[in-house]
Amino acid sequence: MSASVVRIAAIQATPVILDAEATVSKALHLLGEAAGEGVKLAVFPETFIPLYPSGAWAHAAVLFGGFDQMWSRLWANSVDVPGPHIDLFIKACAEHGIYCVLGVNERESARPGSLYNTMVLLGPEGLLWKHRKLMPTMHERLFHGVGYGQDLNVIETPIGRVGGLICWENRMPLARYEIYRQGVQIWAAPTADDDDGWISTMSHIAIESGAFVVSAPQYIPRSAFPDDFPVQLPDDGKALGRGGAAIFEPVQGRAIAGPLYDQEGIVTADVDLGRCMTAKRLFDVVGHYSREDVLRAPLGGT
Template sequence: MAAGTVRIAAVQAAPVILEAEASVSKALRLLGEAAGQGVKLAVFPETFIPLYPSEVWAHEAARFDGFDELWTRLWANSVDVPGPHIDRFIEACATHNMYCVLGVNERESARPGSLYNTMILLGPEGLLWKHRKLMPTMHERLFHGVGYGRDLNVIETTLGRVGGLICWENRMPLARYEIYRQGVQIWAAPTADDSDGWISTMSHIAIESGAFVISVPQYIPRSAFPDDFPVRLPKDGPALGRGGAAIFEPLDGRAIAGPLYDEEGIVIADIDLNRTLAAKRWFDVVGHYSREDALYPPALPHPAAANAHSGAASTSPRRDTTNPGHTS
């Protein structure tokens, strides 16, 4: 487990909507700006390329007709992973000797028709990790397929152990636990959630994981949308996202940089990874403060299955407290 001081950043910016090439160029420019300030790990928002599929036009997406233009443009400007757009980021990471977590709409050109909400980790070594969001949130299911769960990984880098989850995956306890089990030190959380409640979620995860958390919500003002955007936008208020990029520390969960609202910017913090060791000394949810034997035995049956066999009305199986981990 790495220790020492690392400069990390949350890059809050709007994409060039429905234009992959221009969005990649903007992201690379911002990556260079971050590198110029000594940043070694930069995290971008959820589905930065080429746009987050918002609930504000989900009613259009749910129709059988009238949505083809947006879908076609979204597909055409989504990203193959690996692919030529990703190669440009790898080259930039090698040039700047840094790492980048990037949110994209991922497509598979060999199997057109489905998109995925994907987070990737890139570094001087290349493409290190690709994670597809396990469960698209509500309106996202009109756009994205489900992930498969075998990519819930933490990656050992020269900076430390990097992992994370996408948006409301961060509220899935078992998904979090899988990341915790792998000793995460730096947690990336690209998201579309700009609510005050999201800040509380990030603070909680920082404490629970014993890791530094980089949260990057969407910031997309109405002015970012092109005149030919093919779906109607709300008449009043921001079209999508006020931002709220912030970095949280593990001992007490407080924000040590940000949150930044209503503007583009790079939120930077210098973190001491020894703080993750100190946090885990106090509260190690997968170590000395864990009771998997009592709370999470692999053989624990699903309550519905247990009730079907026993005929019991209880909503959970009986537990034999004289033999932890055994159910009857």
């Protein structure tokens, strides 16, 4: 492969539900497996550690009673950033020469209370970036605090300029535009969305950003939940997240790997970052196609 070609991956896996230590151990194994296949950037799903609070069961948390045990166990198995769990991933990145985007439920042990839906970029150098989801979606607001826009960053790494957004943040035009302005080349999109419309969103962002997009969804079969899971689950037997991991190229928005459904797996693609420049020659949303001058002043402004 040429110097501009990088192997990237979406890791579609099931967490060991509400068990941070076991989920971290599984994720580290998968990271090593990806590195063994020559992957230089691996993206894990949204809030992979220790579980995504799915609307299939989490909506009941709007009631004042009944979720105390769930909340306590979720907090106990969440991740401090920085913290000891993150240190294990940094060590693994250094050992394998790989970069990793990881979705976690983030806590602040020094000030116990709120949780955040957070994505981190880790590499051999350490913790490179932390971003908290700007606006938890619907039922997620029962679990996660809101993030803040100051952490919308693109990070220069030896394998390219890495940025991205979490799940339905990818529907937020202004958030996307901030990432576009920073020249992203590899767009990480940890998610729990397994609908067909999500694939269309990822394809559009690849074209609009001129970047390769890595979509890493949840795969959560009903059988993954422990017998002592503290919340009633739907009894239809269906998976609570069917996956759909895929990688998209920037010129036509085509899926060049995946989507993968209904199983765990690592979806990989060798991407030529030179294609980002080809895409930008055709359509540069923050350059020759930007026209920021047509934007009006904010509501109430002058």
